[in-house]
Amino acid sequence: MRMYDIIAKKRDGNELSEQEIQFFIDGYVKGNIPDYQASALMMAIYLHGMTEQETANLTMCMARSGEMVDLSSIDGVKVDKHSTGGVGDKTTLIIAPIVASLGVRVAKMSGRGLGHTGGTVDKMESIPGMKTDLDRKTFFNIVRKVGVSVIGQSGNLVPADKKLYALRDVTATIESIPLIASSIMSKKIAAGSDCILLDVKTGSGAFMKTVEDSIQLAKAMVSIGEHVGRRTVALITDMDRPLGSAIGNSLEICEVCETLKNRGPKDLTAICVELAANMLFLAGHGELSTCRELAKAQISNGAAFQKLREMVAAQGGDVSVLDDNSKFAQAAVRREIKARKTGFIHAMNTEQCGIASVELGAGREKKEDPIDYCAGIILQKKVGDQVKAGETIATFYTSSEQKCNEAEQLFQNAVTIGTEPPASVPLLHARVTKDGVEQH
Numbered sequence: 412m413r414m415y416d417i418i419a420k421k422r423d424g425n426e427l428s429e430q431e432i433q434f435f436i437d438g439y440v441k442g443n444i445p446d447y448q449a450s451a452l453m454m455a456i457y458l459h460g461m462t463e464q465e466t467a468n469l470t471m472c473m474a475r476s477g478e479m480v481d482l483s484s485i486d487g488v489k490v491d492k493h494s495t496g497g498v499g500d501k502t503t504l505i506i507a508p509i510v511a512s513l514g515v516r517v518a519k520m521s522g523r524g525l526g527h528t529g530g531t532v533d534k535m536e537s538i539p540g541m542k543t544d545l546d547r548k549t550f551f552n553i554v555r556k557v558g559v560s561v562i563g564q565s566g567n568l569v570p571a572d573k574k575l576y577a578l579r580d581v582t583a584t585i586e587s588i589p590l591i592a593s594s595i596m597s598k599k600i601a602a603g604s605d606c607i608l609l610d611v612k613t614g615s616g617a618f619m620k621t622v623e624d625s626i627q628l629a630k631a632m633v634s635i636g637e638h639v640g641r642r643t644v645a646l647i648t649d650m651d652r653p654l655g656s657a658i659g660n661s662l663e664i665c666e667v668c669e670t671l672k673n674r675g676p677k678d679l680t681a682i683c684v685e686l687a688a689n690m691l692f693l694a695g696h697g698e699l700s701t702c703r704e705l706a707k708a709q710i711s712n713g714a715a716f717q718k719l720r721e722m723v724a725a726q727g728g729d730v731s732v733l734d735d736n737s738k739f740a741q742a743a744v745r746r747e748i749k750a751r752k753t754g755f756i757h758a759m760n761t762e763q764c765g766i767a768s769v770e771l772g773a774g775r776e777k778k779e780d781p782i783d784y785c786a787g788i789i790l791q792k793k794v795g796d797q798v799k800a801g802e803t804i805a806t807f808y809t810s811s812e813q814k815c816n817e818a819e820q821l822f823q824n825a826v827t828i829g830t831e832p833p834a835s836v837p838l839l840h841a842r843v844t845k846d847g848v849e850q851h
C-alpha cells in the first residue's frame with residue numbers, strides 16, 4: 412500500500428477502506444509517513460468529508476493507536492461526559508458528583524484551558540492540595556470507593572490525535588466535522604466508559620457557531636459512539652453567553668459549591684440538571700423526566716455536595732475551602748465594571764469575555780504560562796437584564812491595574828446594550844440520540 416494512492420483516492424472523493432485508514436494511522440504515529448503527506452490527506456478529508464463508516468473506522472484506528480483504558484474491574488455502569496468547551500463551563504464538577512451520588516461511576520479525564528475557554532483540570536487545581544495527575548491504580552481506587560474521580564489526561568492515550576490535532580491546527584483543517592468527531596470520540600472511546608454524554612456548545616463562545624453545524628457534529632459523534640457499542644447522547648447547549656456568573660478558576664469552584672448547595676445561578680442549575688439527567692438516563696435510571704427529578708433531589712438534599720467533598724478529599728484537596736469559600740486566596744485588585752448606557756443587555760460576545768478573563772490571568776496565553784487561580788470575572792448582569800448607565804455589570808479580579816485596563820476594554824466591547832428587551836434564547840437547543848434529533 413502507498414500513502415500517495417490513499418491521498419489520491421480521497422482527493423478524488425472516494426471512500427477509504429479500513430485497511431487504508433489503518434495504514435495511514437500506523438505509519439503516521441510511527442513516523443514513517445511525513446507531515447506533508449498527512450496534511451494533504453487532512454485537506455482532502457476537509458474538502459470531501461467522510462462517510463459514517465469511514466469516520467467510525469478512523470475513530471477506532473485512532474483510539475487503538477495508544478492505551479485503551481479498561482474500566483471493567485470497576486463495578487457498575489461507567490458514564491463519561493465531554494464538553495466541546497466554553498466560557499464559565501464548570502458543569503463537570505457539578506454533574507459528576509450528582510450522578511455519582513446515585514451510584515453511577517464517573518472515571519473522567521479532563522483537559523486544561525485552551526485559548527479563550529477554561530479547563531476543568533485548571534479549575535480543580537485552584538483548590539489547595541488537589542491532585543489531578545493520579546496514577547491509574549489510585550484513580551481506579553477512588554472511583555471504586557467514592558464513585559467519581561476527575562483527573563488530567565494521562566498515559567499514552569490516542570497518540571494519533573495528539574499528532575494530527577497539532578498538524579490540523581497549523582494547516583487550516585480543524586473545522587471539519589469527521590475530523591473533529593473522530594478526534595473527540597477516539598479519546599472518549601479510549602477512556603473506557605460504557606456510555607458517553609456529549610455537551611456540544613453552540614454560539615459565539617463555541618467552536619461551532621451555529622445550531623445547524625452543532626447538530627451535524629453531534630449526529631456524527633452519536634453515530635460513531637453507537638456504532639462501536641457505546642450508548643451516546645448529545646445535547647446542543649447555548650454558548651452565546653457565559654454559563655453562570657463566574658469566569659475564572661477559584662471563582663468557578665465557588666459557583667460549583669453554591670450550585671450544589673442549591674443557591675446557584677438559574678441558567679447553570681438548569682443546564683446541569685439536564686446534563687445530569689441525561690447521564691442518569693444513559694446509565695439506565697429510567698425515563699428522562701424521572702432522571703431530572705432524581706438529579707434535582709440530589710442537589711436539594713445535599714448528597715451531591717457531599718460527593719464533591721468526598722472526591723476532593725480523596726484527591727488530596729482542602730475541603731475547608733468548599734465549606735467556606737472565603738478561605739480561597741483573594742485577588743489583590745478588584746474593579747467594578749459599569750454599564751456605558753441605559754437599556755437591556757442584548758449580547759455578550761462570549762469569546763471576547765473569555766479572552767478578557769485570560770487577560771486578567773485566569774487562562775494562559777502561551778502553553779507554559781502560569782495561571783492566577785483567583786483571577787477572573789463575576790457577572791452581576793447577564794444577557795436580557797435591564798441596566799442603568801453607571802450601574803455595575805461585572806466585577807474583575809486580578810493582580811494589577813494594568814491587566815484590569817486591558818481586560819476592561821475587551822469586555823466593554825463584548826457587551827451590546829439595546830433599548831428594547833432582547834428575544835429570549837433557549838439554553839438547550841436540541842438533543843441528539845441514535846433515534847434522531849429533538850429540537851427544543
Ligand code: URA
Pocket residue numbers: 576585590591592594595618
Ligand atoms: N476538540 C478536540 O478534541 N478535537 C477537535 O478536533 C476539536 C475539538
